[in-house]
Amino acid sequence: MLHRRCGFIFLTCCFTFLSKxxxxxxxxxxxxxxxxxxxxxxxxxxxxxxxxxxxxxxIKPEKNQEKPKESPKDENPPEVLPEIVWGNRNKKQVIFTFDAGSGIQSLDRILSVLEKYELKGTFFITGKWAEQNPESLRRISSAGHEIFNHTYSHPYLTRTEDEKIIEELNMADEIIYQITGVSTKPYFRPPYGDRDARVFEKAFFAGYRAVYWTIDVLDWKEDQGFTKEQSKARIMDNLKPGTIYLMHIGDDITGDILDEVFSEIISQGYSIVSLSEGVE
Structure with missing residues (x-):
């Protein structure tokens, strides 16, 4: 009996303790x-x-999260996109430019005359011409002459889509650079002189400024009966400070008259300079 009471008391105490x-x-x-x-x-x-x-x-960015790209500082072209038509008209100097789009008939004579007078010429080269005449292009480049862009395939740019204009310039530049190691920027000449504000704008985005000419010598008309005397007259009759002359590598007239023309121009106190020097 005593054992039962003790057990009951013990259980009661445990319960009370746990409850507390x-x-x-x-x-x-x-x-x-x-x-x-x-x-x-x-x-x-x-x-x-x-x-x-x-x-x-x-919020800490994830390791692979890319930083937002900044907009180009010059993403918008200026309101006025002037082309170069004249060189510096305050100096008694003129600029001869040579377009290369087909043929090399006058190239040897052009390079020879430039070397004779210790001059640096300015050449506008198409990508296709460069592909077809890589050694000729290397000769031009190794002689230190200026090489600029004349598009890849010589299209009418005002009839060409926006993206294609940029592609034409980029393709020509890439091909010429691969052959010479020299970029054609910052100047290009629109084939046929075909250009407008849209062409200027797209060329701007590709990194180029257009170069036109003051006087077309019309050497390219020799197949139409245009004579070297007529071409020479166009040069000498329009001799003024800053004049930019357009001639072509693929026509015989240029090679036939260049030496004589240079001699007469220099005798009149003019300097013959490259485009880069002449537009300063």
Whole structure:
């Protein structure tokens, strides 16, 4: 009987002890929950009082996240896209330019005359001509003459789509660079002189400025009966400071008259300069 009473008392004490422990932990948990609730309410209150501009969240970017690309500084062309038609008109000098789009009939004589007078010429080369005449192009480049862009296939640019204009210039530049190691930028000459504001704009985005001419010598008309005397007259009758002359590598007239023309121009006190020098 005594053993039963002792066992009952022991169980009662254990139950009482456990009940107190459970109540203690429940109270602690309740206090903790109340404390968290107070913090949340306080944060919401002060957030409403804070200046919204002072509140921010920093999110660390992922390693592979790309930085937004900046817009090019010169993404818009200037309102006026002038082409070069004259050189410096304040100096007694003229510029001879030679287009290469087909044939090499006058090339040897042109290079020989330039060497004779110790001059640097200016050549506008098409990509196709460069592909067909790589050794001739290397000769021009190795002699230190200027080489600029005349498009790849010599199209009428005003009839050419925007993307194609840029492609024509880029293709020619790439081919010429592969052969010579020299870029054709920053000048190009529109084939046939065919150009407008849209062509200027697209060329600008490709990195080029258009170069026209002051006087077309019309050497390319030799198949139509145009004579070398007529071409020579066009040069000498229009001799003025800053004149830019257009001639061609693929016509015999240029090679026939160049030496004589240079001699007469120099005798009149003029200098013959490259395009880069002449537009300064």
């Amino acid at each position: 422990k459970i109540m203690y932990y429940r109270m602690k948990k309740s206090i903790f929950l109340i404390f968290c609730l107070v913090l949340l309410l306080s944060a919401g209150y002060y957030a409403n009082l804070a200046d919204p501009e002072e509140l921010f969240i920093y």
